[in-house]
Amino acid sequence: MKNKKKLFRGQRDDEEVIKVFHKHWISFIRPVAIFFPFFIISVVILYYQGELGTGLLLFGYVIFLASLSYLLYNFVIWWWDVYILTNRRVIDFDQKTLFHRVVSEADLDNIQDTTYEIKGLWQTVFNYGTVNILTASSGQNIRFLDVASPEHVQHVIISAKDKSI
Numbered sequence: 001m002k003n004k005k006k007l008f009r010g011q012r013d014d015e016e017v018i019k020v021f022h023k024h025w026i027s028f029i030r031p032v033a034i035f036f037p038f039f040i041i042s043v044v045i046l047y048y049q050g051e052l053g054t055g056l057l058l059f060g061y062v063i064f065l066a067s068l069s070y071l072l073y074n075f076v077i078w079w080w081d082v083y084i085l086t087n088r089r090v091i092d093f094d095q096k097t098l099f100h101r102v103v104s105e106a107d108l109d110n111i112q113d114t115t116y117e118i119k120g121l122w123q124t125v126f127n128y129g130t131v132n133i134l135t136a137s138s139g140q141n142i143r144f145l146d147v148a149s150p151e152h153v154q155h156v157i158i159s160a161k162d163k164s165i
Contacts, residue, residue, distance in 0.1 A: 021083040024128035027146035031074035038067035106135040108164040116150035
């Protein structure tokens with residue numbers, strides 16, 4: 001038997017990854033919009049460092065490091081928030097903070113229904129939304145939030161479910 005490389009923690013030996021979905025890039029705009037003004041302020045302060053006192057210069061460095069840390073932190077949370085479809089199940093890795101992750105999964109056999117929702121102007125224009133997966137076993141929905149092309153994601157999940165039967 002061939003030794004296959006596992007792509008994520010908890011992957012079963014007989015399980016193949018069909019698709020990995022990330023959140024749409026537009027859902028990362030809010031942290032960038034918050035980061036940008038603070039970054040500009042810090043760059044202006046650091047540019048005029050010769051004319052400013054050391055207290056304000058230190059403040060510029062603090063703003064720069066804090067805004068960069070904020071952006072990096074939010075990027076890691078955004079990137080680690082992953083939805084995985086395998087030939088056996090769907091898995092939602094919901095990264096809340098650096099040290100808080102909620103993982104939901106459902107076997108493809110237990111999926112009763114899938115729906116997708118594109119709500120509002122931004123989601124319509126940028127083609128992203130939510131895919132809801134109703135399962136029989138867990139009694140809860142698994143939600144793929146802010147996923148790109150939710151209609152396509154729904155189709156891929158339904159196709160994988162049909163192949164697993």
